[in-house]
Amino acid sequence: MPQICPKLLADPGPAAEPFARETIRRLGQVRAQLGRRALILGHHYMSDAVIGWADAVGDSLALSRLAATQKEAEFIVFCGVHFMAETADILAGQGRRVILPDGGAGCPMADMAAPEQVEQCWQELARLGHGPIIPITYVNSSARLKAFCGRHGGAVCTSSNARAVLAWALGQGRRALFFPDQHLGRNTALALGLTPREIAMWRRDAAVLEGEAAQARVIVWDGFCPVHVEFGPADVARARARQAGVKVVVHPECPSQVVALADDSGSTEKIIGLVEAAPAGSAWAIGTEINLVRRLAARFADKTIFSLNESVAGCPDMAKISPTNLLASLEAILDGKPRGVVGVDEATARQAAVALERMFAVS
Numbered sequence: 001m002p003q004i005c006p007k008l009l010a011d012p013g014p015a016a017e018p019f020a021r022e023t024i025r026r027l028g029q030v031r032a033q034l035g036r037r038a039l040i041l042g043h044h045y046m047s048d049a050v051i052g053w054a055d056a057v058g059d060s061l062a063l064s065r066l067a068a069t070q071k072e073a074e075f076i077v078f079c080g081v082h083f084m085a086e087t088a089d090i091l092a093g094q095g096r097r098v099i100l101p102d103g104g105a106g107c108p109m110a111d112m113a114a115p116e117q118v119e120q121c122w123q124e125l126a127r128l129g130h131g132p133i134i135p136i137t138y139v140n141s142s143a144r145l146k147a148f149c150g151r152h153g154g155a156v157c158t159s160s161n162a163r164a165v166l167a168w169a170l171g172q173g174r175r176a177l178f179f180p181d182q183h184l185g186r187n188t189a190l191a192l193g194l195t196p197r198e199i200a201m202w203r204r205d206a207a208v209l210e211g212e213a214a215q216a217r218v219i220v221w222d223g224f225c226p227v228h229v230e231f232g233p234a235d236v237a238r239a240r241a242r243q244a245g246v247k248v249v250v251h252p253e254c255p256s257q258v259v260a261l262a263d264d265s266g267s268t269e270k271i272i273g274l275v276e277a278a279p280a281g282s283a284w285a286i287g288t289e290i291n292l293v294r295r296l297a298a299r300f301a302d303k304t305i306f307s308l309n310e311s312v313a314g315c316p317d318m319a320k321i322s323p324t325n326l327l328a329s330l331e332a333i334l335d336g337k338p339r340g341v342v343g344v345d346e347a348t349a350r351q352a353a354v355a356l357e358r359m360f361a362v363s
């Protein structure tokens, strides 16, 4: 479940700039005025300056569930990126509006699978006689792709439940088409016991299937997360040399060579759970977005926690959400002129909800 977050930043401290202090003061005021009319959700990759204002903090799955079940708020203010706000809008149902404080906060990985490209791939695979295929989309994708999966008997997955969803898909059809993240798709297929020869890759620009088509059981799209692909096998070796006994844990959006060398891999919620349960004095090198790693290091001062590669920058899209645009979003709600509303049309939302419900049923 998402963590309910204390308002850590209510007092910015004496070092804060006057501008920041004023923003924080206003945020406190506006937040109090809105009360339960607004629910602020914060993804783990948000900066500390934003996350302190979230009513609940979690990964995509946890926050999606909350959007689906928490019916009280009129507005869900999503401190995350566009696909998350779309997913919340699909699940929140009518009568509630989802706000993204910066409309430009997207996800480059999600953008690597355009619906037209996926349609083209789907038709080509059918023409080549590769069916029946079950499409699986990572939650990091547009609502239109979730709807595509809903229409074609497929499902959505997150990094928390990719294994269960892919196993379900392989139980339904001869093959699964997994998009947009090649690494999550490959890592999950390998974890299920498939061999590398049973995993092919669709090259979106060339529109060709790479690998042994006849053997393939999982076809992965060639998308990737620009942040997580920065972690490499050499980083694992460096972390082990730096700290004796360190446990290396990485997100499954990292390349499979890194996952194979790590001690464990999993979603942000799993990573947090591992660190929480670890004894004092243990050491962790973590391969995921830096804001989460820094927050864990601050929260568990009795453990040694560092990034698997400290030169890997945070996600630039997540960083677009700031106290300033969060404040502007809340003020706009208060003024009766909400801005940054993310809406999914009814037909798309209905089909996407089918794929999301299949995910909830399986996981």
Ligand code: SF4
Residues within 6 Å of the ligand: 045, 081, 106, 107, 108, 109, 110, 140, 225, 226, 227, 228, 289, 315, 316, 317, 318
């Ligand atoms: S961290 Fe990667 S997958 Fe997540 S929003 Fe940023 S680019 Fe997309």
